[in-house]
Amino acid sequence: MAKTVTAGLAELREDLAGFYRDLHRHPELSRQETRTAALLARRLRDAGFDEVAEQVGGTGVVGVLRNGDGPVVMLRADFDALPVEEKTGLPYASTVRATDGEGHEVPVMHACGHDMHAVCLTGAATLLAGARDQWKGTLLVVFQPAEELAVGARDMVGDGLFERFPKPGIVLGQHVGPLPAGFIGHGSGPLMAAADSLNVTLHGKGGHGSRPEATVDPVLMAANVVTRLQGIVAREVPPAESAVVTVGRLQAGTKDNIIPDTAELGINIRAFTPAVRDLVRGAIERVVAGEAQAAGAVRPPELHWFGSAPALVSDPEATGTTVAALSAYFGAERMLPMPQVNASEDVGVFGETLGVPTVFWFWGGLEAEQTMAALARGHLDELPGNHSPHFAPVVEPTLSTGVEALVVAALTWLD
Template sequence: MSKTVTAQLPEIRDELAAFYKDLHRNPELSLQETRTAGLLAKRLREAGFDEVAEGIGLTGVVGVLRNGEGPVVMLRADFDALPVEEKTGLPYASQVRGVDHEGRDVPVMHACGHDMHAVCLTGAAMLLARSRDQWRGTLLVVFQPAEELAVGARGMVDDGLFERFPKPEIVLGQHVGPLPAGVIGYGTGPVMAAADSLDLTLHGRGAHGSRPEASVDPVLMAANVVTRLQGIVAREVPPAETAVVTVGRLQAGTKDNIIPDKAELGINVRTFTPAIRDKVRNAIERIATAESQASGAAEPPEFAWTGSAPALVSDPEATQATVAAFAEHFGQQRIMPMPQVNASEDVGVFGEVLDVPTVFWFWGGLDTETVLVALQEDRLDELPSNHSPHFAPVVEPTLSTGVEALVVAALTWLADS
């Protein structure tokens, strides 16, 4: 059945490629994706979806295609960009600048492939709408904003996604990455880490740089906290478990001869199990509090846990069934198992809220010959990956593979006609 549906892909491939280049050239930051959302909604309406709604979770788009009795299957893609200056040199490279959620002027780029995600879901929606005689059930298409802030999925749920639209029995999604184009990678169980972000403020007492004895130096305090945090994974997390603690931001002071009165740290945590997640979070707060007390700070530290996403669990049984369909459609040689990925994805929120299976896979976007040469020369780490200013999937066969994978996955769970 999937071969019959995807046989129509050549008819729309050029249109989809042009759409992809347009989105890549015109990226939008999280929760600012208004132009992109309008274009996605327009294509769903043109494809004949029964219901299309915009503004779900501020900038999300939802499409419903009803086709008789049968399961409700959800296909999801994200479509926000990153504050990264593009350095790909492509003729359709982004030159866009924007204002981020903290009010800073920043360059904007689709450095994580979300433009490819959105276009592949658009293509799958078009093909499934054209082939209603091949399946039965209800297709729920969800274009989710703000994945990069880890708030988009929760925002759509809180805005009534599953009260206003049919509740799916399975959630299906995919992510492009630094694999050879045309290859599909998968895992079962926890495939991507939980993510937690913390804004930590350490309070000191300011003074002239020549009189350190009159201060409580928050810079020294912050330096000790940064160093001590590295002991959490090394000495508190069991070797068989996985965790990452990264201090990605440290800001303090305005001038070299002024000891400031506070220091701010941006901390990111990746874990795979609830127990380790709690252990690491508690350890961070314990260390910062203890350092403040040891330094004689007049005020305790402030902890603001912001973006948060659960570990992404790809349901083992549902994943095996979906991957078997991939192998039948693409051939086993294009399917490969993958290790856990320490990066995070908030798509898991949808299945977690509904207590239904999620199936999530990866597919390649790098030129195959380039990957093979890098492998032979032991240079795989030098290849551009997600969030790199040099990352941009080759259009083909990346686009066709992504469209076909979503069609195959949907048809695995929709009823036969």
């Protein structure tokens, strides 16, 4: 049945490739994806979806295709871009600049492949809509914004996604990455880490750099916090568990001979279990408060947690069924077992909200021969990964594989 449905891809391939290049050339930051959302909604309407809704949870787009009695199956893709300056050299490379949520002008690039995600879902939706004689049930297509902020899924749920539209019995999604194009990467159980971000403001007492004794130096305070944080994973997280603590931002001062009043840190954590996640969060708060007190801070630090995403758990039983179908379609030689990934995805919010299985997989976007050679040598650092200014999937066979995988997965669960 899947082969029958995907046979129509040959007629769509050129149009989808053009759509992909257009989205790649015109990326939009999280919560600003208005142009992209309008184009995606138009594609669903042109495909004949019964219902298409825009501005769900911000700029989200939802399509409903009813095709008789049967299961409700949800296919999801994200479509926001990143504040990254593209360095791929492609003829359709982005030169876009935009103003971010904090008022800063930044370059914008689809450095994580969300443009490919969105185009593959439009292709799959079009093929399934054109082959309704091959399946029964309801197809729920969800284009989710703001994944890079880890808020888009919750925004859509909070806007009544599952009250306004049919409730799915399963959530299916995929992510393109630095694997050989044409190959499917799969795992089961906890697949991607939970993520939390924290902004910290440390309060000192500023003054002249020549008189440090008259100040409380927040820069030194921040440096001690950064150093001490590195001991959390090494000395507090059990060796059999996994966690990451990253300080990605440290900002303080304006001039070399002025000790500032404040210092700011941006901290990000990853963990796979709730217990480790709580341990790390608590340890960070303890370290920040303790270092501030030890330094004689003029007042307690300010801590603001945000951007929280749960660990992505690919339901073992449902994943086994889906992976078996993908393997039968693509061939076992194109299936690659995946280790746990410390990166995060908020797609798990949908299934977690409803208490239904989520199945998630990866597929390759890099030139196959070169990528396989790098993997064989163990030199993964040679490959541009997601969020790199050099990351851009080869259009084919990446696009076709992504469309086919979504069609096969959907038909596995539709009647």
